[in-house]
Amino acid sequence: MGIDIKFPIGLMFSILGLFLTVYGLFTSSDAMLYSRSLGVNVNLWSGIGMLLFGGIMLFLAWKSKKSKHT
Amino acid sequence: MVDTGFVLSWIDYAIMIVYFVFVLGIGWALKRYMKDANAFLEAGRSMPAWVAGLAFISTNLGALEVMGMTGSGAKYGMLTTHFYWIGAIPAMVFLALFMMPFYYGSKARSVPEYLKLRYDEKTRGLNAILFAVMTILASGISMYALAILMEKVLGWNFHLSLLLSAAIVLAYTYLGGLSSAIYNEVLQFFIIVIGLLPIVLLSLKDLGGWNGLQDQLAPIVSGKGFAPDTWTTTWKYTGSARANPLGVEWYGIFAGLGFVLSFGYWCTNFLIVQRAMSAHSLTAARNTPLIGAIPKMFIPFLIIVPGIAALVLMNTPGKGFVLPMNEAGQPIWDYTIIMLLKQYLPAGVLGLGITALLASFMSGMAGNVSAFNTVWTYDIYQSYLRPPTGDKTSDDNHYLKVGRLATVFGVLVSIGAAYLASLFGNIMDFLQTIFSMINAPLFAVIFLGMFWKQSTGHAAFTGLLAGFLIALIHHGITYPEGADTLVKGGWLCKCYAYPVEMAQNFWTAIYACTTSALVTLVVSLSTKQKKTDEELKGLVYSLTPKIKDDHVPWYKRSTSLAILVLIILTVLTILFW
Numbered sequence: 001m002g003i004d005i006k007f008p009i010g011l012m013f014s015i016l017g018l019f020l021t022v023y024g025l026f027t028s029s030d031a032m033l034y035s036r037s038l039g040v041n042v043n044l045w046s047g048i049g050m051l052l053f054g055g056i057m058l059f060l061a062w063k064s065k066k067s068k069h070t
Numbered sequence: 071m072v073d074t075g076f077v078l079s080w081i082d083y084a085i086m087i088v089y090f091v092f093v094l095g096i097g098w099a100l101k102r103y104m105k106d107a108n109a110f111l112e113a114g115r116s117m118p119a120w121v122a123g124l125a126f127i128s129t130n131l132g133a134l135e136v137m138g139m140t141g142s143g144a145k146y147g148m149l150t151t152h153f154y155w156i157g158a159i160p161a162m163v164f165l166a167l168f169m170m171p172f173y174y175g176s177k178a179r180s181v182p183e184y185l186k187l188r189y190d191e192k193t194r195g196l197n198a199i200l201f202a203v204m205t206i207l208a209s210g211i212s213m214y215a216l217a218i219l220m221e222k223v224l225g226w227n228f229h230l231s232l233l234l235s236a237a238i239v240l241a242y243t244y245l246g247g248l249s250s251a252i253y254n255e256v257l258q259f260f261i262i263v264i265g266l267l268p269i270v271l272l273s274l275k276d277l278g279g280w281n282g283l284q285d286q287l288a289p290i291v292s293g294k295g296f297a298p299d300t301w302t303t304t305w306k307y308t309g310s311a312r313a314n315p316l317g318v319e320w321y322g323i324f325a326g327l328g329f330v331l332s333f334g335y336w337c338t339n340f341l342i343v344q345r346a347m348s349a350h351s352l353t354a355a356r357n358t359p360l361i362g363a364i365p366k367m368f369i370p371f372l373i374i375v376p377g378i379a380a381l382v383l384m385n386t387p388g389k390g391f392v393l394p395m396n397e398a399g400q401p402i403w404d405y406t407i408i409m410l411l412k413q414y415l416p417a418g419v420l421g422l423g424i425t426a427l428l429a430s431f432m433s434g435m436a437g438n439v440s441a442f443n444t445v446w447t448y449d450i451y452q453s454y455l456r457p458p459t460g461d462k463t464s465d466d467n468h469y470l471k472v473g474r475l476a477t478v479f480g481v482l483v484s485i486g487a488a489y490l491a492s493l494f495g496n497i498m499d500f501l502q503t504i505f506s507m508i509n510a511p512l513f514a515v516i517f518l519g520m521f522w523k524q525s526t527g528h529a530a531f532t533g534l535l536a537g538f539l540i541a542l543i544h545h546g547i548t549y550p551e552g553a554d555t556l557v558k559g560g561w562l563c564k565c566y567a568y569p570v571e572m573a574q575n576f577w578t579a580i581y582a583c584t585t586s587a588l589v590t591l592v593v594s595l596s597t598k599q600k601k602t603d604e605e606l607k608g609l610v611y612s613l614t615p616k617i618k619d620d621h622v623p624w625y626k627r628s629t630s631l632a633i634l635v636l637i638i639l640t641v642l643t644i645l646f647w
Binding site for chain 1: 081084085088089092095096099100102103121249253256257260264268272275276413414415416417418419422
């Protein structure tokens with residue numbers, strides 16, 4: 001009702017995804033930080049994943065908006 | 071206070087803050103659409119099926135459930151999936167195909183209201199009052215559990231966490247009503263999946279994948295006296311109660327969990343059904359549980375598998391994975407998930423994981439408050455305290471105000487219930503026990519109402535009471551082996567012992583449902599049906615026109631979706647037999 005929830009979802013995960021991707025890039029040489037995640041830079045991977053998901057949601061939201069106006 | 075050594079950094083807090091900004095923002099954005107009670111309490115009946123579907127299962131993904139299921143994964147292995155597969159999917163499919171047409175088609179605004187339309191006022195009243203009390207208690211318990219967890223694990227002040235979380239829930243439900251609760255449940259679903267996915271992947275990587283997990287489980291499980299692959303199978307060892315850690319046989323699982331307990335919960339609990347009722351059309355309403363069923367079937371891989379991994383970690387000295395102990399020297403299984411977060415997640419995704427947990431707590435609270443609002447406003451206030459005057463506009467405004475006030479009232483009472491929970495440690499178990507004593511009879515009564523024209527109001531009311539009474543008596547004369555408090559049963563006499571609590575629960579529900587059905591049947595045959603056929607149209611199977619969905623493309627039809635769901639269920643059952 002009223003709002004298309006795909007838009008806030010897409011926006012939030014894009015923002016969080018951006019945070020974590022940037023943080024992951026900045027800390028990528030920090031072996032101590034990622035020792036507990038078995039050496040995997042989880043922040044970078046999660047960040048990229050969330051950016052993708054957020055992007056898809058935003059795209060779907062935009063598509064819905066477009067089809068409403070045609 | 072248990073020292074779990076959690077230290078959060080600025081990025082973790084930043085992630086939490088972003089999440090809460092969006093939660094409140096969604097509530098704020100919805101404010102201007104809250105023009106009347108229908109918009110506030112029923113989401114204007116305008117939700118798309120996918121939104122309602124995800125909210126449908128998200129309501130059930132409360133933190134207590136998440137923490138409990140991960141802990142159960144460690145304690146029982148893949149057998150825990152019975153709560154997600156046989157113990158949920160058949161009921162959801164049944165609700166979607168056979169019950170939603172009556173819930174939705176009758177234009178009832180709540181489950182108690184359906185009871186009034188189909189039966190009579192006293193049946194509605196009984197259900198409404200019981201439900202309202204139970205749901206607010208449940209909200210309070212979620213609140214308490216959140217505050218305690220945050221105190222024990224993160225060192226946050228108990229009262230501050232409690233009041234702050236209550237304030238956030240109050241804010242977004244006051245502003246946007248049911249719509250706000252539902253949209254935030256969808257947001258919560260995604261953040262739970264994304265927040266917890268890393269620990270599934272990392273714990274499996276750590277243990278050498280699924281095969282590595284199975285290999286390392288074998289000696290641990292054999293050491294407990296079970297066959298080595300018991301933790302990664304679901305039905306294989308249910309031939310006898312002693313062969314599996316749940317302590318039940320397959321027919322107990324089938325009839326108790328698969329039928330009575332799950333149908334009693336998924337088909338009658340207004341908290342859940344309300345999400346399906348908010349859909350924009352009957353087809354969407356029928357598809358809601360089916361759409362929810364698909365992710366529901368895969369949630370075990372997100373929540374239960376890490377629990378199983380945790381069991382291996384606990385028994386592997388080099389990993390440094392230890393569960394905090396309680397006063398009796400037993401590991402606190404509920405903390406499994408939080409210790410897994412600590413084990414594998416560095417700052418950044420750790421904040422995401424904690425946010426996921428916080429989100430699921432609050433969503434549980436908001437869901438309960440939104441269900442309470444609707445039942446209070448329509449079934450209690452509008453029915454007994456101040457009926458409509460006939461002036462539609464002033465009525466609409468009045469009930470909207472009442473709905474909003476009920477939100478505040480509901481949150482305040484929840485806070486009270488939270489403090490009550492802090493005094494009585496067993497309140498969670500107590501509530502769940504009472505809930506199942508109420509739900510099982512309710513299912514029998516609603517089922518007979520939907521499929522048997524002859525069932526009458528007197529019968530339904532008596533059936534509900536009789537079922538509840540039998541459940542109480544059964545609980546009073548039986549107890550699970552090794553029970554140490556009367557909350558678990560045996561308070562009338564210790565006449566019969568069940569090997570485990572779960573078996574006792576199953577049988578309580580089975581007796582309650584059967585009694586309720588029999589009493590409703592018998593009393594219906596001896597009382598007059600007060601409702602005319604015209605009044606019952608749309609409420610009973612024999613008096614409702616068959617659903618025509620030929621105009622809907624085949625892949626959107628409820629029957630096609632239902633078949634897809636059952637196929638996936640069968641494949642998963644075979645894979646993990």
